[in-house]
Amino acid sequence: MVARIGxxxxxxxxxxxxxxxxxxxxxxxxEELIRETGHIRxxxxxLLEQGSYADPKLKIARxxxxxxxxxxxxxxxxxxxxxxxxxxxxxxxxxxAVIWRKKxxxxxxxxxxxxxxxxxxxxxxxxxxxxxxxxxxxxxxxxHFNASSLQVITQGT
Numbered sequence: 001m002v003a004r005i006g007x008x009x010x011x012x013x014x015x016x017x018x019x020x021x022x023x024x025x026x027x028x029x030x031e032e033l034i035r036e037t038g039h040i041r042x043x044x045x046x047l048l049e050q051g052s053y054a055d056p057k058l059k060i061a062r063x064x065x066x067x068x069x070x071x072x073x074x075x076x077x078x079x080x081x082x083x084x085x086x087x088x089x090x091x092x093x094x095x096x097a098v099i100w101r102k103k104x105x106x107x108x109x110x111x112x113x114x115x116x117x118x119x120x121x122x123x124x125x126x127x128x129x130x131x132x133x134x135x136x137x138x139x140x141x142x143x144h145f146n147a148s149s150l151q152v153i154t155q156g157t
Contacts, residue, residue, distance in 0.1 A: 001050070002051075002054065002058065005050060005051045005060065005064075006060075008043075008047055009044065009047055012043055012044050016085075017085070019033055019036050020085055030078075030079075030081075034078055034079065037075075037078055041075055044074075045071060048064040048068050048071070049068065050064075051063070051064030052064040052068055093124050093128070096120065096124070097116075097117075097120045097124075100116070122137070123137075
């Protein structure tokens with residue numbers, strides 16, 4: 001049963017992404033995407049339901065139950081603009097932090113970890129906003145040492 005459910009889920013995943021790519025390339029509208037994925041969503045739900053009744057000792061039972069609890073969230077990307085079906089963008093944003101941690105062996109304190117996390121978060125955010133991270137950070141430090149307020153952040157420089 002486990003192998004069959006897994007194979008069928010992979011088939012539906014392939015069909016789903018085929019339709020998603022057709023939508024992203026402009027070959028079908030969002031309404032068509034919603035309509036064409038209706039049967040996929042139904043069948044995936046049925047497969048997850050079957051898997052949730054497997055032996056509770058098996059990972060598939062917990063996996064299927066967890067997905068069923070969040071079933072509507074699985075399909076958010078179909079119904080809402082700007083939502084992607086994968087987390088590739090988020091993983092690309094995290095990649096510099098992962099590389100930094102491996103290269104420098106992490107930090108020695110909680111304070112150091114918080115500092116690194118906040119700094120990387122700011123730099124990533126500024127890059128996404130097409131801001132020069134070095135210039136923006138330089139302005140903030142300069143404002144700090146000039147005893148001025150940190151309005152530079154809220155002014156959108």
